[in-house]
Structure formats: structure tokens, C-alpha cells
Amino acid sequence: ELRIDEGLLGNYGDFIGGLLSVVSIYLLVETLKEQRATSKEQRATSKEQRDFTEKQQVLIEKQQVLIEKQQKNADGQQINSLFFDLLKHLQREVADLNITTEDGRYTNKDFFEELRRELQESFTPTGAYKKDVNQALRSYFELYAKYPRLGSYFRILYRICEVITQSTLDEIEKAKYIKILRAQLTNSELLLLRYNAQTPHGTKFKDYINEYNLLK
Numbered sequence: 001e002l003r004i005d006e007g008l009l010g011n012y013g014d015f016i017g018g019l020l021s022v023v024s025i026y027l028l029v030e031t032l033k034e035q036r037a038t039s040k041e042q043r044a045t046s047k048e049q050r051d052f053t054e055k056q057q058v059l060i061e062k063q064q065v066l067i068e069k070q071q072k073n074a075d076g077q078q079i080n081s082l083f084f085d086l087l088k089h090l091q092r093e094v095a096d097l098n099i100t101t102e103d104g105r106y107t108n109k110d111f112f113e114e115l116r117r118e119l120q121e122s123f124t125p126t127g128a129y130k131k132d133v134n135q136a137l138r139s140y141f142e143l144y145a146k147y148p149r150l151g152s153y154f155r156i157l158y159r160i161c162e163v164i165t166q167s168t169l170d171e172i173e174k175a176k177y178i179k180i181l182r183a184q185l186t187n188s189e190l191l192l193l194r195y196n197a198q199t200p201h202g203t204k205f206k207d208y209i210n211e212y213n214l215l216k
Helices: 006-096 109-121 129-146 149-166 171-183 187-197 200-211
Strands: 098-101 104-107
Touching: 006 149, 006 171, 098 109, 104 109, 109 129, 109 187, 129 149, 129 187, 149 171, 149 187, 149 200, 187 200
Parallel strands: none
Antiparallel strands: 098 104
16 A cells, blocks of 8 residues: 655655746746836837937928028018019119190109199198198199009009018118119109198008108
């Protein structure tokens, strides 16, 4: 009959149990090491991804600034070209203006000087401000009807101011263009511009006249 040594068996069981416990602890330690390593790799990967994303964002922002700068330069060149084209158109319009009187024929800038003389000679002060204003406006309307090409002249002036105002230029650049325009106008032209601004024809233009102080 086979007899089992229970004491030996118990010692063997304890040995196996201890061995399994050691193995379990070892496996647990290795698992924790692996988890830490994985976690570290994940953190490193996550940091790399964040760094990559941030670099991409910076690159995108730089590209956006560059595109906006290029667009602004393109807009500036387009406005510059349009402004001087309109200015040439204005000069051609002025060159075609003419008036013939008993004293002779007046063209170009002299045309406006002759109109100024006509306005001043037709005006007789009444001593009442409101009546004087109405009389001056009536005289101007008569002059405007007599020389309808004044309408074309003022429309070109208005268009130039409109282009500059609605452009993407900054205020300093806008002021530079307006100064160039202002330098083209004689005192007689400015006087007529003031008269025109007081009529229904020049209501919209009055805003630009005030904004850019064209009559200073």
C-alpha cells in the first residue's frame, strides 16, 4: 500500500505556493514596469504630437500673415494703379473744358477761374444771410445748367475719393493719396466744389470733403 507522507506533501505545497507567490510578484513587477514604460512612451508620443501640433499652428499663422501681407501689397498696387488712372481721366476732362466770352476763350484750369468770376460778378449782397445764400445757390445752379460738363468733372472727383475711402489702405496712406488729389485743385475749383456740396448733387460728396478737409 502506497503511503503518502503528509508532512512532505505539505512542505511541497508550501514550496509550490511560495514559488507561485514569487512568480506572481515577479510578473506583477514586470507588468508594472511595462505599464510605466508604456505610459512613458505614451507621454513622450503625446508631447511629440503636441509639439508637432504647435509647430504646425505657428507655421499656419506665419503663412496666414504672409498671405495677408501679399494681399495687402496686391490691394495697394491695385489702388495705386486705379487712383492714377482716375487722376489722368480727371486731367483729360479738365483739358476738354472750355468757355468763350467777349474777353476770349478759356480752357483747362482757366475755365474754372472764369466761372469763379461769373459767380462773383452775378452776386449782389442783400445784407440778409439766408437771402445771400439762396441767391448764391441760384447763381450756381444757373452756371451748372449752362455748363453741364461740370457734372462729369465732379463725378470723377467723387469717384477718386470713394476709391480711396473704401480701400484697405491705412489712414496714413489714404491721407497721402488725398493730398495728391488736393494738390491738383486750384482755388477756383475748390470754390466751385464748395458750391456744389451745398446742392442736392453734392450731398454725398460733402462727407468726403469734411472727412479729408479738402477745402482747407
